[in-house]
Amino acid sequence: MSEPILELRGLHKRFGTAVPADDFSMDVDRGEFFTMLGPSGSGKSTILRMIAGLEYPDRGSIVINGRDMTRVPPWDRHLGMVFQNYAIFPHLDVGQNVAYGLRKTGTSKVNAKARVESLLALVGLEGFGERNVAQLSGGEQQRVAIARALAPNPSILLLDEPLSALDEKIRREMQDELRNIHQRTGTTFIYVTHDQEEALTMSDRVAVLNAGAYVQCDTPKEIFRYPRTPFVAHFFRGCNVLQAEYRRRDDKVFVALAGAEAEVDPRGRDLSSGCLAIRGETVHFGPPAATSDMALNATIEAITYRGLYSNYHLKLADGQTLEATLSQRSPMAVGDTVYISIHADNLVVLEPD
Numbered sequence: 113m114s115e116p117i118l119e120l121r122g123l124h125k126r127f128g129t130a131v132p133a134d135d136f137s138m139d140v141d142r143g144e145f146f147t148m149l150g151p152s153g154s155g156k157s158t159i160l161r162m163i164a165g166l167e168y169p170d171r172g173s174i175v176i177n178g179r180d181m182t183r184v185p186p187w188d189r190h191l192g193m194v195f196q197n198y199a200i201f202p203h204l205d206v207g208q209n210v211a212y213g214l215r216k217t218g219t220s221k222v223n224a225k226a227r228v229e230s231l232l233a234l235v236g237l238e239g240f241g242e243r244n245v246a247q248l249s250g251g252e253q254q255r256v257a258i259a260r261a262l263a264p265n266p267s268i269l270l271l272d273e274p275l276s277a278l279d280e281k282i283r284r285e286m287q288d289e290l291r292n293i294h295q296r297t298g299t300t301f302i303y304v305t306h307d308q309e310e311a312l313t314m315s316d317r318v319a320v321l322n323a324g325a326y327v328q329c330d331t332p333k334e335i336f337r338y339p340r341t342p343f344v345a346h347f348f349r350g351c352n353v354l355q356a357e358y359r360r361r362d363d364k365v366f367v368a369l370a371g372a373e374a375e376v377d378p379r380g381r382d383l384s385s386g387c388l389a390i391r392g393e394t395v396h397f398g399p400p401a402a403t404s405d406m407a408l409n410a411t412i413e414a415i416t417y418r419g420l421y422s423n424y425h426l427k428l429a430d431g432q433t434l435e436a437t438l439s440q441r442s443p444m445a446v447g448d449t450v451y452i453s454i455h456a457d458n459l460v461v462l463e464p465d
């Protein structure tokens with residue numbers, strides 16, 4: 113296996129009472145699209161800024177490409193950075209903005225012109241070189257910022273919520289575009305966001321941060337399907353966190369919920385939280401397909417229409433609420449008692465936060 117391109121070891125940073133990095137360690141592999149996901153104040157930006165050299169840690173080390181960079185100034189780290197506010201120069205045209213990124217690379221004028229053109233093509237702005245940046249839309253301005261940051265061929269591109277100022281439709285297009293740019297350049301991307309969908313759509317791996325530490329670091333599929341703690345589960349829309357009871361019998365683990373019981377795969381997790389995660393779309397209305405499924409009775413308390421699907425707020429026999437999603441039309445109505453089942457693999461054991 114190749115050595116990681118970035119190694120963070122025991123990073124600690126304090127600002128008064130805020131501790132945005134608390135003994136934070138993490139490796140990022142070469143060529144990876146790595147995302148730090150967390151709520152506001154969880155420390156994502158500070159950790160990114162420490163990688164960039166815009167802040168120094170109080171303790172700990174930052175190794176990039178096998179070299180200790182902890183105290184190296186930003187301009188000697190060979191990293192690119194893209195921020196939420198586009199940070200492009202209004203007095204320069206598009207081409208000049210991108211060429212600005214080449215100024216310290218010793219690129220000849222002829223080569224610079226060709227490089228600028230290929231970067232503009234890479235970000236989908238072919239032929240935009242002489243445009244005034246003030247005439248560009250927010251999404252186009254951000255493409256210019258990305259092209260400029262990639263111009264000197266940085267070993268890592270750091271992106272701090274670069275899409276959050278854009279409207280929903282453009283943001284989605286840019287998510288695909290960024291993933292594309294990442295694949296075509298092979299550059300390592302480290303991305304910061306508080307948007308779960310953005311993290312899941314683009315990343316190879318996602319680290320979920322809480323209070324200066326990461327709670328889980330996994331592939332998008334793994335983290336979405338098997339959140340490790342209630343904090344991570346709550347972060348992903350549509351995931352229910354329920355109080356349950358775990359029982360061990362003959363080397364097996366069973367979960368009891370609202371009078372029902374099913375065997376679960378504990379995935380090596382600590383059972384002491386007594387919390388169970390169930391994603392809304394994994395709730396099946398009707399009898400169980402297998403004897404190992406969990407089967408429950410519930411009452412429909414409310415139905416919320418959401419266009420592509422509806423949310424069913426179900427009250428279980430123990431008084432807890434389970435929110436299920438259903439994409440097809442159904443004759444079920446508020447007040448009905450329904451029989452539901454959940455496949456054992458969709459009963460996810462949560463560790464304590």
Ligand SMILES: Nc1ncnc2c1ncn2[C@@H]1O[C@H](COP(=O)(O)OP(=O)(O)OP(=O)(O)O)[C@@H](O)[C@H]1O
Binds near residue numbers: 127132
């Ligand atoms: N320069 C600073 N001076 C004082 N406190 C700071 C400074 N930078 C960050 N903090 C504090 O550190 C904590 C973490 O901030 P940080 O911006 O890293 O979090 P974040 O997860 O990126 O949040 P957001 O998504 O809101 O940017 C916050 O409580 C913040 O107020």
